[in-house]
Amino acid sequence: xxxxxxxxxxxxxxxxxxxxxxxxxxxxxxxxxxxxxxxxxxxxxxxxxxxxxxxxxxxxxxxxxxxxxxxxxxxxxxxxxxxxxxxxxxxxxxxxxxxxxxxxxxxxxxxxxxxxxxxxxxxxxxxxxxxxxxxxxxxxxxxxxxxxxxxxxxxxxxxxxxxxxxxxxxxxxxxxxxxxxxxxxxxxxxxxxxxxxxxxxxxxxxxxxxxxxxxxxxxxxxxxxxxxxxxxxxxxxxxxxxxxxxxxxxxxxxxxxxxxxxxxxxxxxxxxxxxxxxxxxxxxxxxxxxxxxxxxxxxxxxxxxxxxxxxxxxxxxxxxxxxxxxxxxxxxxxxxxxxxxxxxxxxxxxxxxxxxxxxxxxxxxxxxxxxxxxxxxxxx
Amino acid sequence: xxxxxxxxxxxxxxxxxxxxxxxxxxxxxxxxxxxxxxxxxxxxxxxxxxxxxxxxxxxxxxxxxxxxxxxxxxxxxxxxxxxxxxxxxxxxxxxxxxxxxxxxxxxxxxxxxxxxxxxxxxxxxxxxxxxxxxxxxxxxxxxxxxxxxxxxxxxxxxxxxxxxxxxxxxxxxxxxxxxxxxxxxxxxxxxxxxxxxxxxxxxxxxxxxxxxxxxxxxxxxxxxxxxxxxxxxxxxxxxxxxxxxxxxxxxxxxxxxxxxxx
Numbered sequence: 232x233x234x235x236x237x238x239x240x241x242x243x244x245x246x247x248x249x250x251x252x253x254x255x256x257x258x259x260x261x262x263x264x265x266x267x268x269x270x271x272x273x274x275x276x277x278x279x280x281x282x283x284x285x286x287x288x289x290x291x292x293x294x295x296x297x298x299x300x301x302x303x304x305x306x307x308x309x310x311x312x313x314x315x316x317x318x319x320x321x322x323x324x325x326x327x328x329x330x331x332x333x334x335x336x337x338x339x340x341x342x343x344x345x346x347x348x349x350x351x352x353x354x355x356x357x358x359x360x361x362x363x364x365x366x367x368x369x370x371x372x373x374x375x376x377x378x379x380x381x382x383x384x385x386x387x388x389x390x391x392x393x394x395x396x397x398x399x400x401x402x403x404x405x406x407x408x409x410x411x412x413x414x415x416x417x418x419x420x421x422x423x424x425x426x427x428x429x430x431x432x433x434x435x436x437x438x439x440x441x442x443x444x445x446x447x448x449x450x451x452x453x454x455x456x457x458x459x460x461x462x463x464x465x466x467x468x469x470x471x472x473x474x475x476x477x478x479x480x481x482x483x484x485x486x487x488x489x490x491x492x493x494x495x496x497x498x499x500x501x502x503x504x505x506x507x508x509x510x511x512x513x514x515x516x517x518x519x520x521x522x523x524x525x526x527x528x529x530x531x532x533x534x535x536x537x538x539x540x541x542x543x544x545x546x547x548x549x550x551x552x553x554x555x556x557x558x559x560x561x562x563x564x565x566x567x568x569x570x571x572x573x574x575x576x577x578x579x580x581x582x583x584x585x586x587x588x589x590x591x592x593x594x595x596x597x598x599x600x601x602x603x604x605x606x607x608x609x610x611x
Numbered sequence: 612x613x614x615x616x617x618x619x620x621x622x623x624x625x626x627x628x629x630x631x632x633x634x635x636x637x638x639x640x641x642x643x644x645x646x647x648x649x650x651x652x653x654x655x656x657x658x659x660x661x662x663x664x665x666x667x668x669x670x671x672x673x674x675x676x677x678x679x680x681x682x683x684x685x686x687x688x689x690x691x692x693x694x695x696x697x698x699x700x701x702x703x704x705x706x707x708x709x710x711x712x713x714x715x716x717x718x719x720x721x722x723x724x725x726x727x728x729x730x731x732x733x734x735x736x737x738x739x740x741x742x743x744x745x746x747x748x749x750x751x752x753x754x755x756x757x758x759x760x761x762x763x764x765x766x767x768x769x770x771x772x773x774x775x776x777x778x779x780x781x782x783x784x785x786x787x788x789x790x791x792x793x794x795x796x797x798x799x800x801x802x803x804x805x806x807x808x809x810x811x812x813x814x815x816x817x818x819x820x821x822x823x824x825x826x827x828x829x830x831x832x833x834x835x836x837x838x839x840x841x842x843x844x845x846x847x848x849x850x851x852x853x854x855x856x857x858x859x860x861x862x863x864x865x866x867x868x869x870x871x872x873x
Contacts, residue, residue, distance in 0.1 A: 486723075
């Protein structure tokens, strides 16, 4: 035999001999390299599952765990128990690794086999799960309300400095993004309106359109959606990380209710800052509308302002402000709920943040729809 | 056993997640001024038992008594009063990451005492000095090392001068030297302040250094299979699982060797 074979690919031969199956291994066995498939020996092995294996090396070159994995598959019987084998003529390292691999038998039930469940089972499980989640949500809402009640009578334990920081974070620091988005929304509304209204020579009514839309709907809603993405996600991630880091456990064990200490200040911060931001968003939106009105339709600045003042009543503004307070509560509750429900891993924190944004946006839109119905009935 | 000195008693306790029982029929008491160790292999429910003792998780059945006062049968307000006597060091330290060390330690004082801010800061500084962190008042938890976080967590646990200290795996993630220093600190706290200390751990070195008394939770039989002084258990326990655990598996290894040669 030559020292270096031209093609030293992994080889394996299996043959029955003297009541044993002789397995002869040769060539280079490397992870990622070409390795013979176990399937070609299945007929020999399955016909006699109780026959011991005799493992032999013949011109075995370099090898790594791919060889062990291959031998392991030969040794494992279909019922999961290993057959007896004699590896005494294999290299020392192979013997050692085989010994390790088969030293501890498989723990029954440890392997996770995928079992497809029937459609009905899955629907049932999903319904039970969503019911549980809904119950958790309600329980959270309940204890948040109680904690808020405690705050109102001045018995809640929280840190004033933390509340002020949160107010700065949710309010003042969101100024830039709220300015930009609402200014652009105002401009877009004005564009859409201008094209249509100019056809009837009614360009001045762009002011009504923009003013009403911003005050009643868009100011509060756009601010809420910005807050959901910005602050709701941040709340969920903060509380989720605190849960992973055992900080929430530490609070409860000090006898501090995390609801009072963490959730109430966040709710308060958003309840206070959302209406202010929404008012500011209204103003910026109307400003954006005016830029389009003055620039595209040649309306006068004074004219536009006067028309806006006449069309937007205080009631409209109030509706927007009330909505903003409600949306603020929704965003805070969704963010904190998802944060407190967070599991125990870094992945769970990410999921909590995502789910906080999705939940708050869904809630915002649904509640906005309810507002529309109720206000319509009230005739406002 | 001297029942007059009994501080904590766990009676007929079963803990489970849903239908899955982790441990059942736990019965033991902790004497005042002892370092009491809860030990057992990974996954035997040590940390869950701790959670029940400190009031974070309700047991399925059974009760924990503090000086004869039942914890779980009490109303929320009384539970909070009892909790105020606990100081807890969590596995990761669980310091509030948005606060400095002084603020972390000051928080319980601010909430539960009438001390003014200057006094709180002074006392927080003292607690930090006790754990060897003098001068670290204004550091944030992410600016200090893992061992320092543990010690700062301990300082926070000491904030209200509690009667009982609970430690969840104090030496996990610490190098041998820091973990030994922490053990020494635990002993000093017991001797100097007379605290009762409950430690969850599986570090043999600490178990023998600090433990006065211990229970061994067995994941296979799902109950406690030994109770007593750890050194005594190692040398005299009739139960092989316990001796093997306390000898770091030497028993089994020896048996295997004999089996191979014989």
